[in-house]
Amino acid sequence: MNILVLLKQVPDTTEMKIDKEKGTLIREGVPTITNPDDLAGMEVALRLKDQYGAKVTAVTMGPPQAENMLRELYAMGADDAVLLTDRKFSGADTWATSNTLAAYIKQVDFDLIIAGRQAIDGDTAQVGPQTAEKLGLPQISYIDDVLEFSKEKIVVKKALENNYEVLECPLPCVITTLSTIAKPRYMRVMGISHAFEKDVTIKTFDDLNIDPAIIGLKGSPTKVKKTFTKEVHSNSDILNLDGKASARKVAEILMDMNFIGK
Amino acid sequence: MNIAEYKDIYVFCEERENKIHDSSLELLGEAVRLVNDRPSLNYKVVGVVIGDHSDELARIAGHYGADKVIFLHNEKLKHYSTEIYTELFMDVIKNDKPDIILIPATVLGRDLAPRIAARCDTGLTADATKLDFDPENKESALLYVTRPAFGGNLFGTIINETKRPQMTTIRPGVMEPIHKDTSREFQFDKREVSIDHIDDKVRLIEVLQRDNMAVDITKADIILSGGRGIGDNFHVLEECAKMIGAEVGASRGAVDKGFIGKDHQVGQTGKTVRPKVYIACGISGAVQHLAGMEKSDYIIAINKDPEAAIFSVANIGLVGDALEILPLLTEEIKIYRERPY
Numbered sequence: 001m002n003i004l005v006l007l008k009q010v011p012d013t014t015e016m017k018i019d020k021e022k023g024t025l026i027r028e029g030v031p032t033i034t035n036p037d038d039l040a041g042m043e044v045a046l047r048l049k050d051q052y053g054a055k056v057t058a059v060t061m062g063p064p065q066a067e068n069m070l071r072e073l074y075a076m077g078a079d080d081a082v083l084l085t086d087r088k089f090s091g092a093d094t095w096a097t098s099n100t101l102a103a104y105i106k107q108v109d110f111d112l113i114i115a116g117r118q119a120i121d122g123d124t125a126q127v128g129p130q131t132a133e134k135l136g137l138p139q140i141s142y143i144d145d146v147l148e149f150s151k152e153k154i155v156v157k158k159a160l161e162n163n164y165e166v167l168e169c170p171l172p173c174v175i176t177t178l179s180t181i182a183k184p185r186y187m188r189v190m191g192i193s194h195a196f197e198k199d200v201t202i203k204t205f206d207d208l209n210i211d212p213a214i215i216g217l218k219g220s221p222t223k224v225k226k227t228f229t230k231e232v233h234s235n236s237d238i239l240n241l242d243g244k245a246s247a248r249k250v251a252e253i254l255m256d257m258n259f260i261g262k
Numbered sequence: 263m264n265i266a267e268y269k270d271i272y273v274f275c276e277e278r279e280n281k282i283h284d285s286s287l288e289l290l291g292e293a294v295r296l297v298n299d300r301p302s303l304n305y306k307v308v309g310v311v312i313g314d315h316s317d318e319l320a321r322i323a324g325h326y327g328a329d330k331v332i333f334l335h336n337e338k339l340k341h342y343s344t345e346i347y348t349e350l351f352m353d354v355i356k357n358d359k360p361d362i363i364l365i366p367a368t369v370l371g372r373d374l375a376p377r378i379a380a381r382c383d384t385g386l387t388a389d390a391t392k393l394d395f396d397p398e399n400k401e402s403a404l405l406y407v408t409r410p411a412f413g414g415n416l417f418g419t420i421i422n423e424t425k426r427p428q429m430t431t432i433r434p435g436v437m438e439p440i441h442k443d444t445s446r447e448f449q450f451d452k453r454e455v456s457i458d459h460i461d462d463k464v465r466l467i468e469v470l471q472r473d474n475m476a477v478d479i480t481k482a483d484i485i486l487s488g489g490r491g492i493g494d495n496f497h498v499l500e501e502c503a504k505m506i507g508a509e510v511g512a513s514r515g516a517v518d519k520g521f522i523g524k525d526h527q528v529g530q531t532g533k534t535v536r537p538k539v540y541i542a543c544g545i546s547g548a549v550q551h552l553a554g555m556e557k558s559d560y561i562i563a564i565n566k567d568p569e570a571a572i573f574s575v576a577n578i579g580l581v582g583d584a585l586e587i588l589p590l591l592t593e594e595i596k597i598y599r600e601r602p603y
Contacts (some may be wrong), residue, residue, distance in 0.1 A: 014490070014515045014548050016415045025416055036518040094376070095385060120518075121412050123531055124388035126376040129344075133380035138463040139344060141373045155467065159524075160369045164470040170463055183520045221385030221425040225406065227418045238568065238579035246580045247590035250541065250562060251598070253578070254506055257539065257560070259484060260595055 001054035001151065003045045004108070005078075006101060006115040006131065007038035009062050009069040013120050018229045034069050036179040037116025043182040045114050046077045048149055055079045057108075061089055061100055067200050074195035075187035081198070086205040091217025094126035099219070101127070102134035103210040104203055110172060112154065117142055117176040125176070132174035140167050141176040268426040269403075271296060272308045272360040274351070275323045276370055277315055285366035285434035287326045292393060292437035293364060294327040300395045303403050305361070306330055310354060312347055314339045317452065324448035327440045332358070333452040342370055345462045348377045350455055355382055360427045361403055364393075367431035375431045385422035387430040396421075405430070414530040414550030435534050479509045479526060484539045487511030487528055487555070488521075488584070491544020491566065495585055496522045499543065502588045505595045511535065511555075513545045529554035543584035547572030 012033050017026040034042075045056045057080040058073040060066050070081035082104070089100050105113070113135075115128035125141070132139035140156055147166065148155035156175060158165045169175075187195075205212070213219055241249065254260050271293040275286040286309075293307040309323030312334045320333040334350050354360070355378075363378075365371040367389045379386035387407040396402035405428045407420045422428045479485055486508040488499045496510065503510045512526040528535055530550040540558035545551060547563070547570055555561070556575045563576035564584040573579040580587065 011412070013412050013415060013550065014546065016412055016548070018415055025412060093385065094388075095380060095383070098380060118531075120514075120531075122388070123411070124376075125372045126379075126386060126388055129373060129376035130380040130386075133348075133377050139373070139377070140464060142369050157470070158369075163472055166467040166470060168465045168467055173463070178524065179518050180520070180524050221383075221422050222387055222420050223423070225419045225421045227411075227416050229416055237577070238573050238581060240568070240581045243582060243586040243590050246564065246582050246587045247594050249578070249580065250564075250587070250591050251594045253560070253562065254484070254539065254595075255598070259507060259539070260598060 001048075001052065001112070002108075002110045003048060003054050003056050004105065004110045004113045005038070005042045005045045005056060005058050006113065006128070007042065007058055007060050007069065007073070008035045008116070008119045008121075009033070009060065009066045010035045010119050010121045024227060032065075032069070034072065035116050035119045035121075037118055037177055039116070039184045040179045040181045041114040041116050041177040042073060042076060042078070043184045044146060044177055046185065047182065048112075048146070049077070052149060054111075057082060057110075059101070059104065060084070061092075061097060063090070070200045071195045072187060074198050075191035076185060077188065077191060080201065082201045082203060084203050084208070088205045088212060088216050091220065092215060093220035093222045094122075094124055094130055095222070096215050096217075096220040097127050098130035098134050099210065099214045100208065101131045103208040105131070105135060107208075111151070112171055113137070113174045115174060115176045117178050128174060128176035135174070137172055137174050138169050139174040139176070140169055143175045143177045144181055146175075146181075263424075263426060265426050268359045268361040269303075270306045270308050270358075270360055271362040271364065272310055272354070272358075272427070273323070273328065274363065274365040274371065274374070275309045275311045275320075276366055276368060277311070277313055277319060280315070280319065282311070282319065282322045282326070283366065283368070284439070285368055285371075285432075286323075287439040288434070288437040289364045289366060289432055290323060290327040291439040292432070293362075294440055296393060296395065300400070300403070302401055303395075305403070308332060308358075308360070310334070310351070312339065312350055317450075320452070321450065324446055324450065325442050325444050327446075328448055330449040330451060333450070334455045335452055336455050336457050339457060341466050342374075343462045344373055344377055344464065346457050346460050347374050348381055349460045350457070351378050352381055353455070355427060362405055363427045363429045365429070365431045367433050371431050375429060379429045382427070384425040384427055384429055387420045387422075390430045390432045391436050393430070393432070404428075410530055410550070410553065414548065414553045479511050479528070480533050480535050482509035482535070482537050484508035484541070485511040485528070485535055485537045485555075485558075486541045486543065487513065487545060488516055488543045489513035489545030489551075490515035490519060490521075491546075492516060492521065492584065494521055498585055498588050502592045505592045508539075508541070511540075513548070513551045515546075515548075542572050542576070543588065545572050546570050547575065
């Protein structure tokens, strides 16, 4: 069994700083992380590997420094890691990204593709389904649990707004995972030393049999016309009290609003 | 591609519990606003309903602003299917040539929209919060789609000049529906569609209800919300919430770290809430979180960092450690409730 996990290295959006004058992001000094939904997807793949035996390959498209993320995934237990990197790939929207990922995936053997539902920088949830479409594979998105797995099929629990659906799909297929599906394991000590011995497979434009008109910034149908930030105005009363006085303050507010009866 | 052949605004109408879901009614309202803003285009609002539903259900789209309702009907189409809906919608795109397609950014919409967009090789913008026609050219039908990115820290306006249809999903709860008017005139175009030729590999085995423990924080009067600063100590919030009659909310940071379930998440990618009191504990106040709670009637923020952005939207800010203050608050309320008089 071959499982491909699609992941993205993203800036930690909780640490993001904004240049309010220019309406752009300040990228310097912002730590990067493996996108949480994707990391949970990696954990699912590793659990399937532990239970049923499988080869798990991490695949990402990104700048050369995304190799750091792939090394961490080796340390978690990935068997192989592939970085699609080329200046021609950069600036891609979700459609162009999916074309690039699909062009690589068409060259390799796989039974299951796991992608995180969405990335925290763009929050689009589009690359998983669009890649599935470009590969002509069925998809199940928003997966909260894997209930059954075999050579022939997968049975999963999909989380909707008000309920769950149990869905079955023959392999190969694409599933997209929520971050709540599985808590990622820690890197293993053995893994960390292995991580630096193993090679990351690098694929550039010349390695993929792909039309340059459908990739990167130039190939992207959607363009960013402008970016801007939202102003937040302050009108608050900020108090420096000790713990007890702070607690009393909150209690008084709630009592004044009649939330606390006898 | 001859862009001039494409016209009108099509709205995918999602059915839920035998009604057209609010998120779709909002899009019909927004589409009406857009066409009225640019009468020179002479665009129509077209609602697209798919399934085994009654005509009455499909007609609701007309009562909420559609000039035309396309109802793709098949008795066997009892559940949503990615492949069948994509194929049926593709037939509409080939046949009717919509310029703009709006799809609600629900779980269903976010499954369907990328599949359709990839199949017809057009651009798709996700989770839009604002739509306008090109403000620089009064004759243009180019859609300016504004959406938050980078966790709501930044907003981007996205355009698609080269491909048609222009597709976007739209965040539920942002746009306004128009008033229901059952006397509105509209064209009703019911099409009996065949689905036998469509190879749908995904099979629905069963629908599971969420257990009763699943919370709906959007209905709470008080929300006691925790961020990454709370760490693995959400039980402290839960005890306090029980005492003051609150529901527990959380920031994305806390949910992503697995400290608490996704049902509790407030913010751009979680739920939008407006309780009477919102108590933010150990939440730094990323714009993405503020977007989901800034309309609360009264906001109390507790954070160790006096510079935390959360203080900028709070009515009252307390600089301190929520993990110290909350147990004291629980104790305070407990003593109050147990007072002898």
